[in-house]
Amino acid sequence: MSRFETVIGIEVHVELSTNTKMFCGCSNRFGAPPNTNTCPVCLGLPGSLPVVNEQAVRDAMKIGIALNCEVARSCLFHRKNYFYPDMPKDFQISQYDEPICFGGYLDVEGGRVGITRAHMEEDTGKSTHIGEGGRIHDATHSLIDYNRAGVPLIEIVSEPDITGPAHARAYATELRNVLRSLSVSDVKMEEGSMRCDANISLREPGGEFGTKVEIKNMNSLRSLQKALEYEEARQAELLESGKSVTQETRHWNEADGETHSMRSKEEAFDYRYFPEPDLVPQAPPLSLIEEIRSSMPELPASRRARLAEDWALTDQQIFTLTSVDGLLDLVSDAVERGTDPVTATNWATGDVLAKLKTDGVDADQSGLNGHKLADLCELVANGTLSTKLAKQVLITVMETGKGPGEVVEEEGLAQVSDESELAAIAEKIVNDNPGEAERYRAGEEKLLGFFVGQAMKATRGKGNPQALNELFRSKLSE
Amino acid sequence: MAITPDDVRHVAKLARLDFDEAEVARFAKDLGDILEHASKIAELDLADVEPTAHPIKLENVWRPDELRPSLTPEQALANAPAAEEQKFRVPRILEVEEVGE
Ligand SMILES: [Zn+2]
Numbered sequence: 001m002s003r004f005e006t007v008i009g010i011e012v013h014v015e016l017s018t019n020t021k022m023f024c025g026c027s028n029r030f031g032a033p034p035n036t037n038t039c040p041v042c043l044g045l046p047g048s049l050p051v052v053n054e055q056a057v058r059d060a061m062k063i064g065i066a067l068n069c070e071v072a073r074s075c076l077f078h079r080k081n082y083f084y085p086d087m088p089k090d091f092q093i094s095q096y097d098e099p100i101c102f103g104g105y106l107d108v109e110g111g112r113v114g115i116t117r118a119h120m121e122e123d124t125g126k127s128t129h130i131g132e133g134g135r136i137h138d139a140t141h142s143l144i145d146y147n148r149a150g151v152p153l154i155e156i157v158s159e160p161d162i163t164g165p166a167h168a169r170a171y172a173t174e175l176r177n178v179l180r181s182l183s184v185s186d187v188k189m190e191e192g193s194m195r196c197d198a199n200i201s202l203r204e205p206g207g208e209f210g211t212k213v214e215i216k217n218m219n220s221l222r223s224l225q226k227a228l229e230y231e232e233a234r235q236a237e238l239l240e241s242g243k244s245v246t247q248e249t250r251h252w253n254e255a256d257g258e259t260h261s262m263r264s265k266e267e268a269f270d271y272r273y274f275p276e277p278d279l280v281p282q283a284p285p286l287s288l289i290e291e292i293r294s295s296m297p298e299l300p301a302s303r304r305a306r307l308a309e310d311w312a313l314t315d316q317q318i319f320t321l322t323s324v325d326g327l328l329d330l331v332s333d334a335v336e337r338g339t340d341p342v343t344a345t346n347w348a349t350g351d352v353l354a355k356l357k358t359d360g361v362d363a364d365q366s367g368l369n370g371h372k373l374a375d376l377c378e379l380v381a382n383g384t385l386s387t388k389l390a391k392q393v394l395i396t397v398m399e400t401g402k403g404p405g406e407v408v409e410e411e412g413l414a415q416v417s418d419e420s421e422l423a424a425i426a427e428k429i430v431n432d433n434p435g436e437a438e439r440y441r442a443g444e445e446k447l448l449g450f451f452v453g454q455a456m457k458a459t460r461g462k463g464n465p466q467a468l469n470e471l472f473r474s475k476l477s478e
Numbered sequence: 479m480a481i482t483p484d485d486v487r488h489v490a491k492l493a494r495l496d497f498d499e500a501e502v503a504r505f506a507k508d509l510g511d512i513l514e515h516a517s518k519i520a521e522l523d524l525a526d527v528e529p530t531a532h533p534i535k536l537e538n539v540w541r542p543d544e545l546r547p548s549l550t551p552e553q554a555l556a557n558a559p560a561a562e563e564q565k566f567r568v569p570r571i572l573e574v575e576e577v578g579e
Contacts, residue, residue, distance in 0.1 A: 018543050019545055024546070025541070025544060025545055035554045035555060035565060039547075039548050039549055043549075043554060051541045052538075053543050054540035055542075055543035057540065081492075127571070129571070139570055139571070140570060141567055141569055142569075143567055144565055145566075277532070280532055280534075280537055280538070280539050281531065281532065282537070282538060284538070
């Protein structure tokens with residue numbers, strides 16, 4: 001542990017999942033063929049005029065309210081001017097000194113983090129660098145797809161309240177949970193619909209802020225933490241040896257686990273912000289703000305408290321249920337159909353989650369739903385399936401989407417509990433093994449396991465072990 | 479307010495404009511005159527006047543979140559000096575370099 005205090009602030013960009021872009025009616029669909037979702041507005045053609053998407057404004061307010069922000073009674077859009085081919089207009093429409101939401105906070109593990117602001121802006125196009133290694137500095141040229149240009153973005157800026165890499169990860173995780181609960185974005189870091197940049201500096205405990213470094217290019221919560229850990233150690237080492245930290249932007253490289261300086265060849269950016277003359281001021285009426293405030297969904301913190309209370313789950317189970325897409329819905333639906341919450345949760349956070357991870361799919365893409373999970377639990381509860389067989393059935397259900405009952409029938413997996421059928425099998429085994437039967441009767445009681453084992457073999461694992469135990473006990477004492 | 483030739487060169491660079499020395503001198507004078515003219519406003523007492531970003535009093539011009547037809551990629555790329563793989567082809571971007579350290 002170094003003697004320094006770590007100071008971190010995080011900027012998160014979230015792509016809204018509206019139908020259309022921020023300022024035009026082009027589709028906001030991820031993964032469409034290049035340049036199929038473009039028009040004169042998002043291509044920046046002369047004479048085109050932007051018009052604000054009402055849903056994006058509503059979503060921005062919803063996010064602000066969830067983050068305990070004040071919603072501005074009036075705010076502006078500004079032009080942020082810069083020359084880079086990912087923005088065909090040569091400026092990005094953003095908000096500058098009058099953001100729509102400001103002054104909030106988010107409570108996360110490790111302590112409350114202040115939210116400076118949440119503002120609206122538009123995303124840029126996507127460039128591909130052609131040439132050796134696909135890296136920008138040894139590319140021969142670049143190709144631009146403007147489908148993403150103009151997609152509504154919300155930038156959420158935290159106060160420098162974050163005290164270390166683990167706290168940073170907890171903040172980003174909780175923020176993602178909140179955004180997911182609002183259904184305003186699919187918040188997938190790997191697809192870029194949620195992007196985190198971090199500012200980090202070190203200082204003597206209680207002293208002046210140190211020189212900060214901005215780090216970018218972290219595409220998972222894990223790499224956010226790892227990049228900050230690396231940077232924290234790098235800065236501590238510089239300071240310990242009497243050197244100073246350079247203010248700069250550094251890129252995280254997942255492959256070598258280090259941050260690398262991205263030195264700008266230009267003098268410092270001067271974005272020359274000025275009010276966007278093509279857009280009028282935004283002044284959300286109080287009635288609209290109240291309408292959104294009164295229709296807010298339940299937020300993760302309150303939902304977690306309710307789960308602990310109503311379902312008596314452990315903190316770890318609650319964390320898993322609320323952090324993995326669709327898992328809580330799965331359990332809720334099963335519970336609604338009468339399954340015990342702990343049983344349903346054990347399945348969901350155990351075998352179901354393991355299978356989802358193996359297959360690399362989300363819960364809603366698997367063949368399982370709450371109804372089928374309830375059926376599976378019922379088949380175990382009524383003795384039709386042993387836990388071992390149920391796990392096997394679960395895999396088939398998740399792969400094929402068939403109902404558990406159907407799988408049991410098709411594969412003949414039902415546990416044999418039928419008395420007469422088992423009795424016939426037991427009788428035959430006792431007759432076929434007179435020596436063992438003799439020894440059991442003479443007091444060698446551990447041979448009961450041998451008989452049950454033979455019966456399980458004869459039923460290919462489907463005999464009900466309790467029923468067989470009983471049967472052999474009574475048959476051998478005749 | 480005096481505008482120096484260096485101010486003009488700085489603004490020109492930010493706007494990607496290239497001027498010779500005669501132009502730099504002319505714009506320094508012109509821009510200075512314009513600012514001089516505008517600074518007359520500072521003589522007035524405007525403490526109670528809202529800054530005017532828009533001359534017409536309009537707010538919240540919004541559109542519903544409904545799809546409108548986009549251009550075809552052929553139309554979108556029609557004015558592009560170069561295209562490749564249905565994308566706009568641009569020259570090498572020299573903004574930043576990664577320095578190993
Ligand atoms: Zn468009």
